[in-house]
Amino acid sequence: ENGGGGGGETVREGDAAAPVAPRAGAPPRPTITLPPRFALESLFHCGGGGAGASEVSPGPLTLVSSFFADDPESECRSFTQLLVGAMNSPVAAARRTVGSAGEQGKEVEKRSSGGELESGGGLVLLGQNRPPSLAISQPQYFTVPPGLSPASLLDSPAFFSSGLGNFAMSHQEVLAQVTAQAAQSQFRMSSQAEFPSPFLTTAATTSSPQQLIPKIPTLKPIDTVLESAEGFQSDQRSQPTTTIVDKPVHDGYNWRKYGQKVVKGSEYPRSYYKCTNPNCPVKKKVERSVDGQVTEIIYKGQHNHQCPLPNKRAKEGGSLPSRSHETNGNLDNPNLGSLDHDGNFGKLNNIKVVPITRKDQESGYETPEQISGSTDGEEVADVKADVGDDGEREPKRRNMAAS
DNA sequence: GATATTTGACCTGAG
DNA sequence: CCTCAGGTCAAATAT
Numbered sequence: 001e002n003g004g005g006g007g008g009e010t011v012r013e014g015d016a017a018a019p020v021a022p023r024a025g026a027p028p029r030p031t032i033t034l035p036p037r038f039a040l041e042s043l044f045h046c047g048g049g050g051a052g053a054s055e056v057s058p059g060p061l062t063l064v065s066s067f068f069a070d071d072p073e074s075e076c077r078s079f080t081q082l083l084v085g086a087m088n089s090p091v092a093a094a095r096r097t098v099g100s101a102g103e104q105g106k107e108v109e110k111r112s113s114g115g116e117l118e119s120g121g122g123l124v125l126l127g128q129n130r131p132p133s134l135a136i137s138q139p140q141y142f143t144v145p146p147g148l149s150p151a152s153l154l155d156s157p158a159f160f161s162s163g164l165g166n167f168a169m170s171h172q173e174v175l176a177q178v179t180a181q182a183a184q185s186q187f188r189m190s191s192q193a194e195f196p197s198p199f200l201t202t203a204a205t206t207s208s209p210q211q212l213i214p215k216i217p218t219l220k221p222i223d224t225v226l227e228s229a230e231g232f233q234s235d236q237r238s239q240p241t242t243t244i245v246d247k248p249v250h251d252g253y254n255w256r257k258y259g260q261k262v263v264k265g266s267e268y269p270r271s272y273y274k275c276t277n278p279n280c281p282v283k284k285k286v287e288r289s290v291d292g293q294v295t296e297i298i299y300k301g302q303h304n305h306q307c308p309l310p311n312k313r314a315k316e317g318g319s320l321p322s323r324s325h326e327t328n329g330n331l332d333n334p335n336l337g338s339l340d341h342d343g344n345f346g347k348l349n350n351i352k353v354v355p356i357t358r359k360d361q362e363s364g365y366e367t368p369e370q371i372s373g374s375t376d377g378e379e380v381a382d383v384k385a386d387v388g389d390d391g392e393r394e395p396k397r398r399n400m401a402a403s
Numbered sequence: 404g405a406t407a408t409t410t411g412a413c414c415t416g417a418g
Numbered sequence: 419c420c421t422c423a424g425g426t427c428a429a430a431t432a433t
Contacts, residue, residue, distance in 0.1 A: 257408055259426055272425070276407090285425090 252307040253277070255284065263287075268295055277305045 255273035262269045268287050275282040282303050287296040 256406090258428090260409075261424070261426095263425095264423060270424085274426095283425095 253280075253282070253303060266295070275303060277303065280304050 254276040256276045257271055257273050259272040260269050261272070266287055271286045271288065273284045273286060274280075280301075280303050282299065282301040284300065285296075285298040286294060288294050
């Protein structure tokens with residue numbers, strides 16, 4: 001049963017362990033050193049960031065989306081598009097047909113066809129919620145961006161060498177790879193485009209898009225060297241595994257780990273985090289390999305607050321400087337628009353944003369628009385229906401107390 | 404002492 | 419109804 005296959009994932013821990021191993025000459029495995037929290041924050045959510053950055057903190061996804069939409073030149077498409085493309089590709093199709101796809105496959109399929117959020121609590125993959133306005137460049141077929149793309153991905157040994165011979169590669173694996181790689185690209189793209197962060201700027205100005213991949217990691221860091229991930233390093237064409245790096249829990253917000261568990265599907269333990277903000281319902285699940293490399297991150301809900309200041313700890317919570325209106329319960333920040341599902345994106349591997357559903361939505365902060373560019377009343381309806389209370393959870397313990 | 408993490412137990416929902 | 423798996427709680431422990 002170890003089959004899970006997934007496992008292998010080919011994650012070479014050894015390498016990962018060696019964060020910085022600039023093998024002379026060969027730039028094979030760039031180390032990913034992410035900038036300290038503030039960098040990420042400024043990059044993705046807390047918007048603050050850079051001077052030039054829009055004052056509103058657009059969600060990472062939004063950024064990404066808008067970036068792509070904005071920059072056709074890059075030929076890079078949104079993650080969704082990438083996925084779509086991947087799914088539409090013969091190979092993907094073949095895989096689907098094969099039926100090896102698991103639940104995830106279903107999700108993807110749905111997305112590829114509708115591109116809409118699964119309000120039912122489905123996962124929303126990165127870039128999924130591009131607002132209609134941004135969905136423009138959605139190709140019916142997908143084009144392959146030079147720097148990275150489903151095609152190259154599919155074309156890559158990662159996919160083919162292992163999958164070609166046999167479509168045994170689980171859909172999940174494929175998805176993971178696509179996701180990760182796309183995320184990588186988005187990450188760097190958005191970084192360049194939207195955030196003139198010193199780090200990024202430097203990287204952006206000094207390297208070509210493609211070079212950025214390896215570069216990003218080098219964005220350097222002040223002191224926080226996050227583990228490196230295989231996926232990131234070497235060229236995207238040959239990395240089977242998609243481990244990205246970064247300190248799992250730092251995306252600008254403060255998280256408190258409240259649990260960890262080994263899930264069946266993955267051999268890696270999954271950690272559960274909650275946003276430390278008092279009323280923030282956001283949670284996230286982080287899966288990491290034994291090395292601590294993040295293999296998957298799933299966000300749930302939306303922050304009902306601005307992200308804490310970089311230097312300060314979350315506790316300050318509400319005292320964010322000028323962050324305009326953070327209407328509680330309704331951050332309808334136009335920019336956040338489609339997704340700011342809490343600015344996540346900090347991590348790159350598999351990033352999923354899950355709309356709060358039922359019990360998770362105690363606060364019901366999200367709005368349909370935010371969740372998916374498409375208005376999906378369901379979500380909200382659900383939220384409201386369930387959100388009777390303020391946010392306190394009165395879950396199971398009730399029973400305990402009763403007894 | 405306060406806060407965060409770890410970890411085993413418990414609860415819930417799905418099959 | 420039972421079992422399994424995922425998710426969460428909260429005491430213990432660490433920082």
